[in-house]
Amino acid sequence: xxxxxxxxxxxxxxxxxxxxxxxxxxxxxxxxxxxxxxxxxxxxxxxxxxxxxxxxxxxxxxxxxxxxxxxxxxxxxxxxxxxxxxxxxxxxxxxxxxxxxxxxxxxxxxxxxxxxxxxxxxxxxxxxxxxxxxxxxxxxxxxxxxxxxxxxxxxxxxxxxxxxxxxxxxxxxxxxxxxxxxxxxxxxxxxxxxxxxxxxxxxxxxxxxxxxxxxxxxxxxxxxxxxxxxxxxxxxxxxxxxxxxxxxxxxxxxxxxxxxxxxxxxxxxxxxxxxxxxxxxxxxxxxxxxxxxxxxxxxxxxxxxxxxxxxxxxxxxxxxxxxxxxxxxxxxxxxxxxxxxxxxxxxxxxxxxxxxxxxxxxxxxxxxxxxxxxxxxxxxxxxxxxxxxxxxxxxxxxxxxxxxxxxx
Ligand code: NAD
Numbered sequence: 001x002x003x004x005x006x007x008x009x010x011x012x013x014x015x016x017x018x019x020x021x022x023x024x025x026x027x028x029x030x031x032x033x034x035x036x037x038x039x040x041x042x043x044x045x046x047x048x049x050x051x052x053x054x055x056x057x058x059x060x061x062x063x064x065x066x067x068x069x070x071x072x073x074x075x076x077x078x079x080x081x082x083x084x085x086x087x088x089x090x091x092x093x094x095x096x097x098x099x100x101x102x103x104x105x106x107x108x109x110x111x112x113x114x115x116x117x118x119x120x121x122x123x124x125x126x127x128x129x130x131x132x133x134x135x136x137x138x139x140x141x142x143x144x145x146x147x148x149x150x151x152x153x154x155x156x157x158x159x160x161x162x163x164x165x166x167x168x169x170x171x172x173x174x175x176x177x178x179x180x181x182x183x184x185x186x187x188x189x190x191x192x193x194x195x196x197x198x199x200x201x202x203x204x205x206x207x208x209x210x211x212x213x214x215x216x217x218x219x220x221x222x223x224x225x226x227x228x229x230x231x232x233x234x235x236x237x238x239x240x241x242x243x244x245x246x247x248x249x250x251x252x253x254x255x256x257x258x259x260x261x262x263x264x265x266x267x268x269x270x271x272x273x274x275x276x277x278x279x280x281x282x283x284x285x286x287x288x289x290x291x292x293x294x295x296x297x298x299x300x301x302x303x304x305x306x307x308x309x310x311x312x313x314x315x316x317x318x319x320x321x322x323x324x325x326x327x328x329x330x331x332x333x334x335x336x337x338x339x340x341x342x343x344x345x346x347x348x349x350x351x352x353x354x355x356x357x358x359x360x361x362x363x364x365x366x367x368x369x370x371x372x373x374x375x376x377x378x379x380x381x382x383x384x385x386x387x388x389x390x391x392x393x394x395x396x397x398x399x400x401x402x403x404x405x406x407x408x
Contacts, residue, residue, distance in 0.1 A: 004041045022041060026043055028315060047066065047067075055084050065255035072252065091335035092209050093331045096171070096330055098203055100162040100175035102186050103197075108191060117145070124185060125142045135174055142178055144163035147159070147160045170263060174309075176199055180197045201266050207303070210297075210338040211299075212297050216293050219295060229287050229295070232286065248348035251348075260321050261321075284341070285341075307330050362393040374399070379402065
């Protein structure tokens, strides 16, 4: 690592300080970092905060969240506090089921091949399960086979799909191994040629469904309820708004995912492809008013997370975060993440539909602005507080204050 960093330092003119900053891998031992990915020169750390007040399925959780954006942890904690008034979050899941796809081209009789593949389902599943006796011994493994016939730019394709219960694993390696193992058998049965053999990140058989009722008085009255329902209708009607609506959900989901060492690309891909499943990009949440005038929020999305495999096992800080959370299964982690996503969406919509997000956001962002304007040590809070008092949270003002305080 040191040798690589020295080369980069020479090539790019990094100072000694800058190189030392990168070489410091934070909570990750450098030998672990060096094994995780390739060409490692160091690390980059995110702050980890703890969101509080979360009650999910009648259990209290301390939720570790790692991200760079101020106000997210505070917003989640505040939303979770309001949700507690009506009992917190109720979350269910459809089990840890992933899909592995096998692409077969040059098939003479696609529909006939589909029938033949389905007739050989038991043999195909047996072959898949032989690859992972550990998973099978834990009750997981390949459970079913779907076969699709697609009409594509390059003609018809037959796509058998392994339906795999991946237990407490996210499952990509497990499923990919199975898909590769059954490919020769699939070629033999169909007489076609297999190209791709890979998991689908549109994990629509691994859904979480969260619901929470927010007491109208606790959240600021009926006008707030109406504002949030209007905000949802806006997102439902317009993909420009919907992208930001769903981004707010992912602020919570991804922050927990980073803290717990999850594959966040897989989660993002799953979320946004699921949001587009109707052919139009839609919100992952629904917001309605109930008969008493309270606000009801529901979230439904794929949540492919694991406790074995990946960084959840190898990153010591992720392991510690999972311990803080206290989840015992992958789907329990998924359920908490769904609650955080729903809470985060509520917090953003409530702020947007009332005072706007900038007041709370900028207050918390003031310290970052102070730092980028050159404040250090105690001066950071001094500059930030002054800008908040003056309601002028701006870079130019921060610069002036840094100069002023430096003189005094
Ligand atoms: P993995 O292979 O490290 O662990 C899964 C294995 O652990 C199982 O196959 C099983 O044999 C064993 N195991 C032990 N205890 C288990 C339990 N209680 N439940 C389930 N399995 C248990 O990891 P994985 O979850 O198969 O793969 C995840 C990794 O794959 C992630 O790092 C991800 O980034 C990466 N990946 C993702 C994609 C994608 O999303 N498209 C593609 C390739 C790789």
